[in-house]
Amino acid sequence: MKIGLSRKMSIALLLAFTVTTLYASLFSYFLYERLYVDSLKTEMLETGIRLARSYDGGVVTESFIDEVNWFGEKSQFEVFAVKNPRELSMCLPFEMDYQSLISGEDRETLLKGDPVYKKGHVERLDRDVISVVIPLLEGKRLEGVIYLYYPLANLSDMILHYSVYWLGGAILFLLIALTLGNKWLKRAIRPLKKMQTAAKELSDGNLSVRVGDYSDDEIGQLAHTFNEMAESIQKEDEKKKEFLANVSHELRTPLSYIKGYTEAIQTGVAAPEDTEKYNQIILRETERMERLVDDLLDLVKFESNEFTLNKMPIPLAQTIEESMEKVKQRVLKNGIKLERKLNYELIAEVDEERLEQMLLNLLDNAIRHTKKDGTITVSLTVKDARFALITIADTGQGIPAEDLKKITERFYRVHKARTRKEGGTGLGLPIVESLTKLHGGSFQIESEVGRGTTVSISLPIISASFQ
Numbered sequence: 001m002k003i004g005l006s007r008k009m010s011i012a013l014l015l016a017f018t019v020t021t022l023y024a025s026l027f028s029y030f031l032y033e034r035l036y037v038d039s040l041k042t043e044m045l046e047t048g049i050r051l052a053r054s055y056d057g058g059v060v061t062e063s064f065i066d067e068v069n070w071f072g073e074k075s076q077f078e079v080f081a082v083k084n085p086r087e088l089s090m091c092l093p094f095e096m097d098y099q100s101l102i103s104g105e106d107r108e109t110l111l112k113g114d115p116v117y118k119k120g121h122v123e124r125l126d127r128d129v130i131s132v133v134i135p136l137l138e139g140k141r142l143e144g145v146i147y148l149y150y151p152l153a154n155l156s157d158m159i160l161h162y163s164v165y166w167l168g169g170a171i172l173f174l175l176i177a178l179t180l181g182n183k184w185l186k187r188a189i190r191p192l193k194k195m196q197t198a199a200k201e202l203s204d205g206n207l208s209v210r211v212g213d214y215s216d217d218e219i220g221q222l223a224h225t226f227n228e229m230a231e232s233i234q235k236e237d238e239k240k241k242e243f244l245a246n247v248s249h250e251l252r253t254p255l256s257y258i259k260g261y262t263e264a265i266q267t268g269v270a271a272p273e274d275t276e277k278y279n280q281i282i283l284r285e286t287e288r289m290e291r292l293v294d295d296l297l298d299l300v301k302f303e304s305n306e307f308t309l310n311k312m313p314i315p316l317a318q319t320i321e322e323s324m325e326k327v328k329q330r331v332l333k334n335g336i337k338l339e340r341k342l343n344y345e346l347i348a349e350v351d352e353e354r355l356e357q358m359l360l361n362l363l364d365n366a367i368r369h370t371k372k373d374g375t376i377t378v379s380l381t382v383k384d385a386r387f388a389l390i391t392i393a394d395t396g397q398g399i400p401a402e403d404l405k406k407i408t409e410r411f412y413r414v415h416k417a418r419t420r421k422e423g424g425t426g427l428g429l430p431i432v433e434s435l436t437k438l439h440g441g442s443f444q445i446e447s448e449v450g451r452g453t454t455v456s457i458s459l460p461i462i463s464a465s466f467q
Contacts, residue, residue: 013181014174040130041117042149044077048115050133051079051146055136059083061142066155068419076150081136102133102145109143110135128152151171154395191219195226207234235281249294254285265374278365295328295427298357302434307349309438313462316388317342317380319352324378327367335372344381346388348461353436361428362392362455369396387441388461393454399447406446 048056051068060083063127072079106116116133131149134143194211201209210230261278264270270278301307320342331338374395383389399407410430429445432455436443440460447453 003253010178010182014178017174017177021174027275034376036128037119040150044130044132045115045117045149046147047075047077047079048132048146051081052134052136057138059144059317064247072359077148081144081146095370099383107142110145111137111140113137135420152327181442190220191223193213195223196225198230200399202230202233207237223446228291244280247296251289254289258282282294292427294427295431299427299434302431302438307438309354313349314355314453316348316350316355316459317344317395317462319355320378320380320390322361322362323356326360327363330367334367334370336367336370336419337373338378339375339377343382343388346380346382346461348388348438348459348460355439358432358435358457359390359392361432362457365394365428366396366453366454370394371396382393382461383458386460387458390453390457390459393452398451398453399445399450400449404439404447408443 013408051071053068055064060081065081065083068079068081102110102116107119109116110133115135117131118133118459119128129149129151134146134148136144136146147463191211197210198211207230210227261270261282265278267277323338324338324340328338363376363378370376376395377391377393379389379391379393381389381391433443436457438458442458444456444458445453446456
């Protein structure tokens with residue numbers, strides 16, 4: 001049988017209240033009795049000691065006994081004095097043997113001049129009685145005692161009445177608390193039920209579902225978090241759909257070229273003198289598809305938690321120069337100047353293969369967007385004494401401000417037609433950004449239309465020269 005949260009909380013409230021009530025009742029009884037009995041004991045001791053001061057020594061006289069008895073009639077306690085302690089039980093209105101009143105150990109205490117306090121159950125009275133025995137000494141001889149006692153009947157009756165009122169009040173309060181508490185619980189849980197319904201809709205594919213705004217408490221914060229989660233899932237779903245659409249589009253273009261030119265060659269539509277040109281186009285588009293698939297696989301690996309870098313200490317300037325050497329022919333072919341400003345003392349712990357991949361991606365972008373007689377400058381400097389700053393600046397056409405924020409998104413192109421024609425996959429910058437983060441660095445792009453673009457990679461260093 002399933003029990004709802006509201007009922008569980010009601011049961012918890014009932015149990016908590018019941019336990020609290022029982023504990024408070026028992027503790028109140030214990031505390032009140034303890035304080036009351038201790039107060040009686042103290043008062044009886046003080047009364048007995050004051051009466052004993054009237055004893056002048058020697059034989060306990062009848063007049064002294066009469067004085068004590070007279071006081072007992074006026075006092076809230078039962079008080080009397082006896083010459084012989086063994087006659088004490090004869091003076092009590094209930095049966096009790098002498099040994100129960102004063103034991104041998106008690107007698108030794110009295111002979112030392114100390115009072116004796118006792119609390120015990122009297123069968124005849126069927127209640128507890130507290131008593132105090134005050135010694136009357138002549139030297140080392142016990143001439144008599146003053147005996148004070150008080151039956152705790154008043155306390156028991158009071159506790160009984162107190163318990164009845166307490167129990168009645170507790171039951172009344174419990175009924176009120178459960179009634180109001182149940183209404184409050186239903187109101188408090190109503191947002192949770194709405195969130196449960198919304199979560200079910202979300203799991204069924206309704207990504208636009210949201211819950212209303214609630215008060216700024218834990219439930220309100222949960223509702224806000226749910227809406228943020230739903231919005232995040234919706235955005236991710238849109239990105240996934242956009243990504244799949246982009247992949248399909250990117251693959252469809254080269255596939256259409258490959259299919260068209262292959263059919264032209266096989267059916268004889270293509271002239272013999274064009275066959276070689278068509279084969280070159282098919283090869284170019286095949287290589288483009290291969291680069292696209294490789295870049296996609298790289299992105300999937302870089303964004304997975306299982307991917308690890310093969311780091312080792314390397315001189316950064318050497319890797320940068322090797323990367324520049326690999327694009328040298330393209331730079332010369334396009335009539336572009338390639339300059340360098342490198343600090344040869346910087347050493348960082350990086351994955352050299354992945355660093356080269358990052359540099360080649362950035363250099364490829366710079367070459368494709370820089371016109372003839374333009375300049376590409378590669379720099380390596382120290383940043384904040386702890387990082388190496390690699391910058392690749394070109395004098396190309398630049399990136400508009402509205403495109404700069406989206407430039408690292410997958411397949412995003414500023415000049416779409418031109419980039420496809422030149423073979424770009426639209427994944428180079430996302431790969432560079434992911435690899436930079438994996439190295440514990442940062443990635444930044446600054447650009448101005450008509451003046452060029454500067455891309456910066458910041459990497460932690462383990463050695464540097466600051467001269």
